[in-house]
Amino acid sequence: MKTVAIIGIGLMGGSLGAALRRARPRWRVVGIGRKKKSLERARRAGLIDEAATDLAAGLRGADVVVVATPVSLIVPFVKKIRPHLGAKMLVMDVGSVKADIVRHCARLFSAKSGPAFVGAHPMTGSEKTGFEWARPDLYKNAACILTPVPGAPPAALIRARQFWRAAGSRVHEMSAAAHDQWLAAISHLPHLIAHALILSAAQKPGARQKVAALAAGSFRDATRVAGADPGQWNSILNMNSKNLREAARRFTQTMDKLMKQKFPISMLGRARALRAGLDR
């Protein structure tokens, strides 16, 4: 039997609780948050077993602690909980950007003894926020990237892998730096594009109505994630802005090349083959 404490019961934290309660009914899931009422509703919705508004009380007896707050609050929360952690606890986060977070958190932990920290990024979510949208299958078949620091205790990494597999995810491992480079290309850039695309299309007079009346699948698909939470994405994009700028530079260069070469069938065909590879 294992006790899991989740700090922040929103879409990510609430879904994680629901996934673990379903897959590991003997585990105990403690939800930690500020608002007693919301936590109680989350408990009644079956997302957590117990609710705690006091950090120290909520962490007591935990084997695994997951910080599932908005990305800008992860480092502050890890600092805050550090004095309350037992020697065998494993702490993880769910942040979409890793280098900054891992750098700040890793120095709070020793590689040799005491509690361990492993950065984690479960690549799932939705443009919705709040535990009302939580669902037990949010983590199912999602990639979860672990970003251990060099010299991290292997036992902690093994536990981290087991934990995310219990939630239903496919576990990958890479350095925090590599994570942030890949994520810039495959997640943060598509988000930036979605925002820029809908903002630029709406510039012309009367555009809002026209776009709503005429927008076809390609536009709807490409702008869907512009519905994501502005505050959270302001944090994510800024925390990874160097890699994002580099990915954006490569992207606009490719766009310019396509235009200059008159959209050669060979390049369009290569893009099509690459896209087909994603559905395999």
Add this chain to the structure above:
Amino acid sequence: MKTVAIIGIGLMGGSLGAALRRARPRWRVVGIGRKKKSLERARRAGLIDEAATDLAAGLRGADVVVVATPVSLIVPFVKKIRPHLGAKMLVMDVGSVKADIVRHCARLFSAKSGPAFVGAHPMTGSEKTGFEWARPDLYKNAACILTPVPGAPPAALIRARQFWRAAGSRVHEMSAAAHDQWLAAISHLPHLIAHALILSAAQKPGARQKVAALAAGSFRDATRVAGADPGQWNSILNMNSKNLREAARRFTQTMDKLMKQKFPISMLGRARALRAGLDR
């Protein structure tokens, strides 16, 4: 009772036949194509009532003629059928770019007498091609943009509206020039972005595997239309390249502005509100 001749029984032409046969069972739908075997299969699949490989024979007795070929073949086909058209026939196309097509076709028709031409762009489709993917509801609730030339006979326009409404579409009207500007922003640019995004993400060594393993919803959504037919999109993008370049310029300016201003929550919030407007 009305006879409709459709030239080109692929996804668009086949689905149009199926939609009309379902909505107007008393109409007669003649499918015109090169391959007798394919036409026969389309007939057995219920997409058309009759098959014709001879243009003149297929057009005989038609009230409405729809040229549903790939976009690069529309003008050649309209020129080819012009001598075979009866005085009361209405000719339309389904091309995704309109200014070029309408300019070339309109001069083959008189505004005062004889057959009439009305450019049409039913905004529907799929990244699949071929009549095997045809379905009777492809046109349902899709926007169909009519681009009549100045001075076009009002009766032809009324018939065109009735025709596309019979197929289930919402009819809009604008000039071919306005159509091409809007389409650059809400369809051709998202296609170009999809191609550039997946090509640029796959540049790094080992990228194909990584992208396939890690690509989340935002990347999959934004690149979906890169699966579209390379030959057809080479034509479409080139036929509308001036407007597309202008839309791409506005888009990259907005992307640069977002990066320079550090992704302000106000701009991300405005994008979110605009996106919500698409789902209303």
